[in-house]
Amino acid sequence: MTRTLLVLVIAAVAAAAIAANVLLLGSASATNDPVGQLQPRGHLPAAPSWTIRPSSGRPHDGGADD
Numbered sequence: 001m002t003r004t005l006l007v008l009v010i011a012a013v014a015a016a017a018i019a020a021n022v023l024l025l026g027s028a029s030a031t032n033d034p035v036g037q038l039q040p041r042g043h044l045p046a047a048p049s050w051t052i053r054p055s056s057g058r059p060h061d062g063g064a065d066d
Contacts, residue, residue, distance in 0.1 A: 047053075
């Protein structure tokens with residue numbers, strides 16, 4: 001009897017968490033949200049003159065930016 005009650009309590013808590021996530025995701029997605037309309041407009045400065053660039057091929061950084 002107690003094992004069945006424990007399973008029911010865990011199922012109820014899981015269902016409540018899923019329902020809360022669905023409700024929060026539904027209210028967070030607005031139609032006027034600019035996230036899907038972003039464009040690269042950054043005006044980044046040029047690299048300094050002392051920057052050493054690779055002469056050929058890919059840089060050997062061990063995949064540090066992966």
